[in-house]
Amino acid sequence: MEVDLGASRNFFWRGMGGHPTRLGNWFRGVRPWQMVAVSRFALAVFALLAIYADPSQPARSSALAYYLLGGYVVYAGALALATIRVSPRPVVALAVHAVDIAVFSILIYLTEGPTSPLFVFLTFALFSATLRWSWRGVIATAILIVLVYGLLAVTADIDTGEDITRTIVRSAYLIVAGILFLYFGAILERERLRYAQLASWPDGPTSDERFPALDPIFAHLSKTANVPGLLVVWEDHYEPYRYVAEFADGSTRYSMEAAADFETAIQDNTRSGAASGVQNEISKRILSDRGIRHSVVAPVGGASHSGWLSLVGEHDLGDDLMPLAAIAALRIGAEIEHHYLRQQLVKAAMREGRSRLARDMHDSLLQSLAAIGLQLKALERDVAAPERRQIADIRGSVAEQQGLLRQLVSEARGNDRGRAADTPVEAAVADVLRKMEAQWNCRMSLAVSPGGLVASQETVDGLSLFMAEAVANGVRHGGATKFRLDVAKSEKALSIRLQDNGSGLPGLSGSLSHKRVFEAGLGSASLRRRAIDLGAIMHLHSSSEGLEIDLKVPIG
Structure with missing residues (x-):
């Protein structure tokens, strides 16, 4: 199940028939002790009105019950006025809570004992304890009111079977209500701790690679949200790629893929007036392609990029992680933006x-x-x-x-x-290879597809320098005498493969991913730097039969 932050929030407010900003601002302005004080006063007033409207009188000492409840209304009103501007101190709050339970117990005793309609006051005591002291207050209050109600039931004169049934059900209700409020208090405590832990974000280490170093941030978020996996997908506004960072089993795997489907979807849906749902559809497809069924999704954005963060779970995550996902998405978006700005400064x-x-x-x-x-x-x-x-x-x-x-x-x-003008790739690269062939006494072959392929002068110049350095390294360090260069155009990128017949990289064999090459500093440092300057993804394949260099260079 996928939970989308924006869609769920809008559906909730439409269902409530209210305005999210207005109602949300009102609730944010009311503090817990103010809500408790106002609720106490309202409950006392309605209880007094109910007793006066009831033709039957309280079972024991009706005058005392009226006076006590009337005095409690005045007391509750004074507390409500006092808490408008003043927050009660912990000792005062504890004393007020004790007075509440004492008054509730006396009123229930005076008004029909365990079958009294004022039984609802005990639930209010659980509610106020939850808001003030979380699960710890609920435990103490629940134990106290269950004992009080049990004592009232034991000392009451219960004659009919209906009263016995009502007393048993109410006793069970108090126990269940205590458990539910205990759970609610524990949830509140957990969320407070979550956000406190989330606030202590680790600093992302500086990286000059294509991907920002998100590993410590992902590890921190996974631990805080208690989810086993994370997925961040974003698209650079200036490049034809989609970047993917996937966190699982304590490590992060980075990759890139073409973002042509995004542009095609935008064009198709713009014609039909449905462009607003394109990003949602793409995020769902990405999750589906990876077999992710349970996730909470929040948008990631910045001046240079846009995308999505998904908290991935093995089971349904519910919607309580949505606010946390939104905060985390802002932090990750800022880290991606800072990485981009650092690259621009460099x-x-x-x-x-x-x-x-x-x-x-x-x-x-x-x-x-x-x-x-x-x-x-x-x-x-x-x-x-x-x-x-x-x-x-x-x-x-x-x-x-x-x-x-x-x-x-x-x-x-x-x-x-004129550097931004298109330049023929084949002619420029062939000229470099001819010079390298003469300089290093080796044989070169070149294949460019399609014919007439062009790129910016800056890209062609960078590619020429990369090839010159690669050929020189292949001859000097690998003893190569033959080179084959294949250049082909894919979606807004050049796919380049250079193969030689040398001895490969010393002590290395097999395919080496871009991440491994750059993290472990494998191969030539100058080639890695040239690849960074080109904005390219570089993979190597080393064997005793030679070295193969694969480049993916953006040209959009």
């Missing part, structure tokens, strides 16, 4: 660092290379033809490096206006 710092480096390169290295080029040109005039050709080749290499450095400096300074 990128901004990196851009600033690149800009400073570009200035230094322009003012030092480029100027030095220009001077070297001029010196080589002057030297070229005074040497023989063979040496002149060698110098010309060196001068050409220097000029080529100058061009590359000027491009890097321009990009780092933000002067690359």
